[in-house]
Amino acid sequence: MDRLFVDLGNNSYDICFSDSFGSLPDELKKINAPKKLLIVTDSNVKGLYAGEVENLLRGVGYDCSVYAFPAGEQNKNMEAILGICGACIENGLDRKSMIIALGGGVAGDMAGFAAAIYMRGIRFVQIPTTLLSQSDSSVGGKTGVDLMGSKNILGAFHQPSLVYINVSTLKTLPEREFVSGMGEVIKHGIIRDAEFYRFLKENSDKVRSLDTEVLMEMAKRNCGIKAAVVECDEKENGLRAILNFGHTAGHAVESALGFELTHGECVGLGMEAAFYIAVKRGTADAETLRDVEAVLAEYGFALKAKLPPAEKIYSFMQKDKKKSEGKLKFVLPVRIGEVMQTSDVSEAEIFGAIEYISEQ
Ligand code: NAD
Numbered sequence: 001m002d003r004l005f006v007d008l009g010n011n012s013y014d015i016c017f018s019d020s021f022g023s024l025p026d027e028l029k030k031i032n033a034p035k036k037l038l039i040v041t042d043s044n045v046k047g048l049y050a051g052e053v054e055n056l057l058r059g060v061g062y063d064c065s066v067y068a069f070p071a072g073e074q075n076k077n078m079e080a081i082l083g084i085c086g087a088c089i090e091n092g093l094d095r096k097s098m099i100i101a102l103g104g105g106v107a108g109d110m111a112g113f114a115a116a117i118y119m120r121g122i123r124f125v126q127i128p129t130t131l132l133s134q135s136d137s138s139v140g141g142k143t144g145v146d147l148m149g150s151k152n153i154l155g156a157f158h159q160p161s162l163v164y165i166n167v168s169t170l171k172t173l174p175e176r177e178f179v180s181g182m183g184e185v186i187k188h189g190i191i192r193d194a195e196f197y198r199f200l201k202e203n204s205d206k207v208r209s210l211d212t213e214v215l216m217e218m219a220k221r222n223c224g225i226k227a228a229v230v231e232c233d234e235k236e237n238g239l240r241a242i243l244n245f246g247h248t249a250g251h252a253v254e255s256a257l258g259f260e261l262t263h264g265e266c267v268g269l270g271m272e273a274a275f276y277i278a279v280k281r282g283t284a285d286a287e288t289l290r291d292v293e294a295v296l297a298e299y300g301f302a303l304k305a306k307l308p309p310a311e312k313i314y315s316f317m318q319k320d321k322k323k324s325e326g327k328l329k330f331v332l333p334v335r336i337g338e339v340m341q342t343s344d345v346s347e348a349e350i351f352g353a354i355e356y357i358s359e360q
């Protein structure tokens, strides 16, 4: 079993990389998982993988049930959290019990948040099944829900006890969701690791044809980047904010469009917007922006989108929690592998960047 240790003191855990669910029981045993487990998943993933995981765990003696909420970002809200917590009560989960988050980032963020507040906090395991969740959201302990158009505005830091990645689940993922996940993967290369960015450039055919070996390598290198950042700054007091590269504009576009585009598609647009601002300032070069756009296009991203007026997107930015003392925080690229944080991006620069990513 390929694994990575995320070193967070008392909150440390392993990320396991596999091409099946077969080793899950052994991994649960290693973390002393209790007998009572609740698998929290969404209505799509329930029919795909919940039965297999439930049977596997029941087969080795776990008292395991499944609760599914309606799939989709529009259901990432407090009502769904109450549904999950209600299922915890109905299934008799106590302080020692454990939630298993099975699904994409929405399932992971919500199951993790329910685990953070149920009985003031119980343990949970992440079994991410989208590329986005395998490459980003399952690692690092950010959990939460949206409220009134503000993304992830309610939440808690609650680290999982284990992340179990089965890359084979990506085979059932719709193409568009795979592309979405690549947004976060490419982001990791740009912010921290030029070598990894090159790997993505050179292996796009194998990644896109879901070559298991290449997917495993990509998953491991990618999680290594995310884990290293989180290890330096678990609660986002400084360095961790670089993971928000592409997210200031991306989240605003996502909300302003009513979640019509996927999270990763919006992060792709947000990264272009951030690059555009940096190029205009002369702190990043235009050739690098073109290279990043070529990589995004190679992985299936649309480089422009039909967007609402810039004023609307800007007003969603004002609701973003990445604001400090009234100022918007941006992560701007310097070169591949290096970014900088700033809160001095002007309204005019933002409007220019929105125009740049808008389909004319
Ligand atoms: P998602 O969970 O909605 O999954 C996307 C779609 O794929 C859903 O319809 C889901 O049912 C389906 N699906 C999941 N696994 C599948 C599989 N193997 N085969 C077929 N269909 C499958 O969305 P996502 O893109 O995984 O995650 C996006 C969410 O993650 C957003 O809410 C975002 O805010 C959050 N996020 C959180 C963090 C974090 O650090 N916590 C980081 C990045 C993103």
Ligand code: GLY
Residues within 6 Å of the ligand: 136, 137, 139, 140, 142, 240, 243, 244
């Ligand atoms: N996805 C941003 C973070 O985990 O901090």
